[in-house]
Amino acid sequence: MIGYAFMGAVHSQAWRTVGHAFDLPVDVRLAAIGGRDSVAVKAAADRHGWAAFETDWRTLIARDDVAVVDICTPGDTHASIAIEALAAGKHVICEKPLANSVAEASMMADAAASAAARGVRSMVAFNYRRVPALAYARSLVASGRLGTLHHVRAAYQQDWLVDPAAPLTWRMQKERAGSGALGDIAAHIVDAAQFVVGDLLSGVSGMLETFVHSRPLSGGSGLSAASGGSGVGDVTVDDAAVFFGRFAGGGIATFEATRFATGRKNAMQLEIYGSGGGIRFDFERMNELQFFDGSLPDSENGFRRVLVTEGDHPYLEAWWPPGHPLGYEHTFTHEFRDFLLDVSSGQDPSPSFADGLQVQKVLAAVSQSAESGSGWVEV
Amino acid sequence: MIGYAFMGAVHSQAWRTVGHAFDLPVDVRLAAIGGRDSVAVKAAADRHGWAAFETDWRTLIARDDVAVVDICTPGDTHASIAIEALAAGKHVICEKPLANSVAEASMMADAAASAAARGVRSMVAFNYRRVPALAYARSLVASGRLGTLHHVRAAYQQDWLVDPAAPLTWRMQKERAGSGALGDIAAHIVDAAQFVVGDLLSGVSGMLETFVHSRPLSGGSGLSAASGGSGVGDVTVDDAAVFFGRFAGGGIATFEATRFATGRKNAMQLEIYGSGGGIRFDFERMNELQFFDGSLPDSENGFRRVLVTEGDHPYLEAWWPPGHPLGYEHTFTHEFRDFLLDVSSGQDPSPSFADGLQVQKVLAAVSQSAESGSGWVEV
């Protein structure tokens, strides 16, 4: 695993857990963690239970005891690490967004395709697909319970940047992060919407907004610090992105991603309405799916709160009795389970780098629309 | 009052009630109700407590015992009735949307302005402004509790047209209704958003969608029937409208209005986020306002469910003790109270016909954007 900040911590917890929670055909060993700062990465290795650490990701990739490379670094480094790791015959999981540009993502998808031909597998870590409630929502849609799609209404609302004194980090710098709310969180709702619906967006119209244009530099170092030292630095990405679009097979969608929704902490929300029913989800209540089954009589009908903690819900065979909530970290535990099962059985995991590229194209279309008067842009 | 369908019934209930609930400087008498079908309008007069009825709206306007004309007819008749009533010196309340076109709305606003100069008053019936929770939300924003505006997220979701066998009515015919979800319900959330925020939209980008293009004709008559007899008729308006925009003073907004959100009945929703806090509202729970006060410590903070039923909440001095819900009809009772108080004191009621015209311009801009590849259109 490369990267040891927030994503590094939660990935570690999932790697430690996956082999105990699920029956897997392989043993999971936390071989080595990589990072540039030797003191910090050593501390992370100790804390998170990794057997070794490396300060050069190339060395880490080259290790014999490493079979899977899990990339948790900022987006500007994804392409080079992933391509090299695949070339070295290592299976790769890469955090989203796949890359900071369509061009990079495209190279990565090409690399993944040629690696797959050699039996080397890859996956982009859109972990929300592995929220049991969303995996279950996908199964409801796939089985036709929602009928013909009419509407998707998606939002990802956070508020951690409302305070203009919040310091600049790499997530607010275009050269590191590629974009702001767009690539960081809109990417999740685009992927989740397409995943649950089972169709792809064919075009979009969008608008980006930066509310706070400069922020204090924290002066810190390490992965989460911004480049540029102390003082004040420019925010060069969007604070919020809003857009609407159409699905190839019909149905329209709206998206809103923001770090300025005061009071919302991690409200990744998805509503889907079809001719046969409706679905509503909010990650702040990740164990619940609101489901309206249009086939019931009107007088007794309503959205029902399905607690997605039953034994026959997706991934729930590993966990606790009904009504005992699961937490965020297990979106990754489930992701790694699926990845390891696919790798073991010689299948390509999903979402693939090609799927990541397609999301990247949607985001690029939003940016292009936003830069040209919000006019329609085909994906 | 002219018109006796759904709006006629609820307006009647409010007219019967307003004088008993509030201290008013005038007596309220339900003088006469108008409609073209004499049998139906007589029945409506009896049922709803009107002293007389007329089958010709011009005769109704001319009556000496009519001081206020309340227009509840489809949008294509608003302009002629309102302009003639104002000319006759009658105060006018007109249902929304003000008219089916900017041109008509503009004539009405001109007529209203010149009538006001003669002491004749007018109001467009955006009744959601008189939901106590939204009036209270306006007071919170006006007092600065939300700080600088960042986001509005508005939706008006209904599902009464999801069934393709639902019959065609005048509300689905462009020549009668002007537009579909756009004029009928998007109008409400545009007005409500602008009202609560206290600012106007300066530009929009939008998309319209018709999911079901033809519907059975019911063969009925009367105001709610579609023109055209029996068989199948064309739906010539939008089933859904989505758009985003910017406020003149800063802040961005998204809007979604649909009659195809399966499971949502009358979910007129408004979220507002500013630098100081957030507000969330859903008309299906009309007595509640979710309020996040950003000035409290993070660890104990959260959206609080304010039951807007306290004695010092807007309009609540007329009603019941805390915790006893109010119903939809009183949005009109409150509207008529405000109208009568303003008329009595010689003030122009709000929202004025000019306000109705401005909303009409926003809707026209959405239509224009939708017809031209969703590009940005200034309001």
Place this chain on the structure above:
Amino acid sequence: MIGYAFMGAVHSQAWRTVGHAFDLPVDVRLAAIGGRDSVAVKAAADRHGWAAFETDWRTLIARDDVAVVDICTPGDTHASIAIEALAAGKHVICEKPLANSVAEASMMADAAASAAARGVRSMVAFNYRRVPALAYARSLVASGRLGTLHHVRAAYQQDWLVDPAAPLTWRMQKERAGSGALGDIAAHIVDAAQFVVGDLLSGVSGMLETFVHSRPLSGGSGLSAASGGSGVGDVTVDDAAVFFGRFAGGGIATFEATRFATGRKNAMQLEIYGSGGGIRFDFERMNELQFFDGSLPDSENGFRRVLVTEGDHPYLEAWWPPGHPLGYEHTFTHEFRDFLLDVSSGQDPSPSFADGLQVQKVLAAVSQSAESGSGWVEV
């Protein structure tokens, strides 16, 4: 109608409305309102639309233009007014609790039975039975959807007495009100539970509590003032009542009624669980019923929020389209509708004075249990 405080206002609104909302075989006229304070009762008559007023309830009963007597006074006056009105051949609606003692309630029930034999009808005003959601809940239970009853969990939580400086009123004086939370609000949940379940409590065990033993006297007059002038007066009733019981046909129940649940305004709550499903209700969201239908597959099941605003829900034919909330006042509008239809068709309305007596017996059993170490008391 006798009494013109809170209950007088809301009853008046319902009497004014019922004939316009529903098809009734009789005309409703607000003939006369009674109260002891001539200035106040005249003002109430004007405000609420009553044609006349009387300061002596015996005179009011004697009027030829009065066919129905609606008793909204404190409980200590119910028996004498109701018995005299029935004797005079007037139909009677009496607010709950029916009386302040079982003895009085028993006399009233006897009087009602003998009046019924002469075609004179009576009803006790447990208005929560006419909340559409609870009437609908009753129909679900009656049709067997909940199966065998296991649990009732009921609560009525208010907080208007938490402040020890809240003044003493007649509602806190035993000689006027009979009891406190027990008779005022526990009465409602006992009746509602028995109504929805369709069975009667056979025994109870209970505890009463008074948190604040003396309160300032407001020094006011009129119906809501306490007896005793200014200064400080003793609270001689319970602030809260908790008890559990058994239903005759099986199933156990818990009840909690309090005026000290800080933050709850009028939270009249009912949960019912049977072998076939569950129901949850909170009057603060009076238009919603949470329904769990146990016959659906576990994986897709959950409580569904039924918006009880569909045209085929109880009483809803009179009102608005789906999703448009009703308010508290219409629990009385519905009650009067049912009363008038029964009177017109020569049927005994429900709940009868005998039903009111049975609730009184339950409350008396709770008091008796509370006074004797919470031991079990048969009803």
Place this chain on the structure above:
Amino acid sequence: MIGYAFMGAVHSQAWRTVGHAFDLPVDVRLAAIGGRDSVAVKAAADRHGWAAFETDWRTLIARDDVAVVDICTPGDTHASIAIEALAAGKHVICEKPLANSVAEASMMADAAASAAARGVRSMVAFNYRRVPALAYARSLVASGRLGTLHHVRAAYQQDWLVDPAAPLTWRMQKERAGSGALGDIAAHIVDAAQFVVGDLLSGVSGMLETFVHSRPLSGGSGLSAASGGSGVGDVTVDDAAVFFGRFAGGGIATFEATRFATGRKNAMQLEIYGSGGGIRFDFERMNELQFFDGSLPDSENGFRRVLVTEGDHPYLEAWWPPGHPLGYEHTFTHEFRDFLLDVSSGQDPSPSFADGLQVQKVLAAVSQSAESGSGWVEV
């Protein structure tokens, strides 16, 4: 650790995690797991990551590499294992209820006290104290935010026994489990209520109920199987327990624990109302605390949904950014953290065996009351 069923699995996950999530002065090693069935316990050891296994708990206790004994077996075995382990100088964590009788619990408390004098520590595993939302609720109450206590309303609702065909397990046999819902889940809400309030119950009045008196025997073996082979067996414990009580320092409380609340899965609920505010909690939404702060102005007040996921909430320094939910398992992770910190620093962990004994006395008082006509029983 002794025991490897549901509790064994979740305890294992917490033991594997605690050292990685928190800074601890000790290393955590999963030394050995105990169980009587050698095949099953070996499988559990492999699955859950234990280095060794034992089929005799005495052997396990005697191992040199075991410093802490974690008892996850049915209640009838707690006393002998715990007392022997303490005597052997091992620190002990024991699942709740502490024992199946007050007598056993009393012996255990005595053993714990004498062990503590030798520096050997013990704790009873009321894990709900370590739900961050409840730990935070405790801090709010402790700091006086709720003022004087008036009401506790607690319930623990499950529905896994509603189906009469659900098989008999040891949890429904008095000789193994001691009691049913009373000891299994009422124990949790008694402890949680006393913990959050910071006071003890001084007396109770209660009622127990068994709805289904015999159930099919599954014929299985192992810890979760019932004794008795195949066929049908008697349910000898309560399916539901309801009771009310008083706190020593004032304030009244109601409790309801049931396995028959159809539709509720693991709804451990707690409401607390004091003179200064109110708190509401439902474990099905374990990351949320509803808090009403009575010091705010009425017009803007309401219960606020605190997402207990901020960095300064109890235990949250170990986890993810705000808005990312935690799951059930970490109630144990937190418990083990606190236990290990206390053991390391030579302090007695809380809740102690004495605390477990006190809860046992409350449960015994409820049983005694239920057997004697629900009369009041002092604790």
